[in-house]
Amino acid sequence: NEEVKTSMAQLYTERLLAGRTVEQVGADNISYRLATENVEAIFHLLNKLFSSIDYQKYPVRDEASVRAFAQVFFSGAGLNPIVEHHNSKGRSDLEVKVGARYWVFEFKVCNSENDGKELLTEAILQLQRKEYGLQELQEQILRVALIFSLEKRKFIEFAEV
Template sequence: SDSNREKSSLYLSLLNANLKEFEDTLKSIFSSIPYNNYSNNFIQNYEGFYATVTYVYLQSLGLEIIGEDVTNKGRIDLTVFIGDKIYIIEFKVNANKGEALKQIKKKNYAQKYLNKSSKIYLVGIEFDSKDKNIVNFEYEKLKS
């Protein structure tokens, strides 16, 4: 089924650090949410909506994840652990382009995981409430 194909593709994209495929699969997921779900409310204006959809989807894959991962400088929206990789993900809605990735770096969110022998990826994902989808997806590999 399409749903199973999407799930395995999302899982493999993270396992293999194929962030373009991760972005494309997330876009596809958000595109498939029925228009009626947005009627008579403003859910698309809230970062928590996008974070929750992503969180639940990744959790359904059996991934180890932490939502609202607390650090000494703030909270990481989502931390994902898979294989030898850690993804530090920040979500923003209607933000200035690049703001999500900038926040991860400015608040040094990755510092919490520097003692691990993992590859760390910083991922900024920005949504537009009119498009109800990703409008900017940026990432950086922190260390090998």
């Protein structure tokens, strides 16, 4: 409902972004960008958003926190992300519908950059085997594997499946 969206947006700017707006951190109009831009542009958008987080107050520690921050960013943009969406073969990390597009995100977290390529392969195979998002009847389904480095504090790898 609108009240929850409003409070999520306030939390989003007041706490996570230390009072700055998404425009001020260079990640303006998330909904429009998800509706129109390619996977690489969204990879860079997410990195801008994650780089603006106060890591002392809100550290990214694991896959669950990556997923939670992405959920808050999308909710703050007025979207309705679905976390751990179940299908007959498993559950995806995060899914969100934007216009005619349906985004499916599979997140993995690595401790060092050396683990990134291996985890990317794992995430791609998981998206393929579990058929995340394919149960949706959308014009365009974008299934994305993203690898977040705890050491670098950013996404280091991505692939569209």
